[in-house]
Amino acid sequence: MDPSYILRRFELRDLPRVISINRRCLPENYSESFFIGHYENFPEIFLVAEKDGEVVGYIMCRIESDFSGISFIPFSSPKKGHIISIAVLPEHQRKGIGRALIEKALENMAKIYNAKKCYLEVRVSNYPAINLYKKVGFEVQRIVKGYYADGENAYIMSKDIQ
Numbered sequence: 001m002d003p004s005y006i007l008r009r010f011e012l013r014d015l016p017r018v019i020s021i022n023r024r025c026l027p028e029n030y031s032e033s034f035f036i037g038h039y040e041n042f043p044e045i046f047l048v049a050e051k052d053g054e055v056v057g058y059i060m061c062r063i064e065s066d067f068s069g070i071s072f073i074p075f076s077s078p079k080k081g082h083i084i085s086i087a088v089l090p091e092h093q094r095k096g097i098g099r100a101l102i103e104k105a106l107e108n109m110a111k112i113y114n115a116k117k118c119y120l121e122v123r124v125s126n127y128p129a130i131n132l133y134k135k136v137g138f139e140v141q142r143i144v145k146g147y148y149a150d151g152e153n154a155y156i157m158s159k160d161i162q
């Protein structure tokens with residue numbers, strides 16, 4: 001990543017800026033409480049990239065447990081990280097920020113939350129994002145037809161992280 005950028009944890013004061021980056025860069029937009037809920041529950045995997053004191057990108061993730069249905073072994077299924085949203089402002093793209101955000105989030109998922117895998121959904125037409133995910137080691141697992149509100153299909157991509 002260009003050394004003039006730093007990565008740090010999201011803080012509540014970043015919320016308006018993160019919401020504005022989300023609205024500018026992605027059709028999938030969320031309420032304030034959705035962002036705050038992720039910050040409160042998974043603060044180490046909600047990260048921002050900052051340049052000259054201004055937030056220019058973010059990644060927001062969560063940790064999920066797939067319970068196996070065997071109720072007497074509640075922790076039998078490994079935890080998975082889930083990348084919910086990532087965006088970098090267009091004028092700051094192609095400087096390694098997206099990659100740095102994902103790599104730090106993956107590191108924290110494994111080290112802090114003990115997740116063994118990470119997965120995400122991506123529009124099948126979103127070549128920049130698909131390329132980025134492949135570059136950091138994600139592979140396409142399957143397609144979900146009509147996953148997005150406008151009917152576009154999604155790839156589910158995943159990566160082992162421990």
Ligand SMILES: CC(C)(COP(=O)(O)OP(=O)(O)OC[C@H]1O[C@@H](n2cnc3c(N)ncnc32)[C@H](O)[C@@H]1OP(=O)(O)O)[C@@H](O)C(=O)NCCC(=O)NCCS
Pocket residue numbers: 025026086087088089092093094095096097098099100121122123126127128129131132133135
């Ligand atoms: C996807 C996104 C986060 C990438 O952020 P970024 O900071 O530009 O990514 P990086 O600079 O770290 O790129 C890393 C690699 O990803 C791939 N990549 C990134 N942007 C690309 C593009 N426009 N076209 C093709 N490949 C691209 C390249 O392999 C790149 O490596 P390289 O620059 O050495 O060739 C950014 O394009 C974005 O915010 N897009 C809009 C929001 C979005 O689609 N989010 C994902 C939703 S699933």
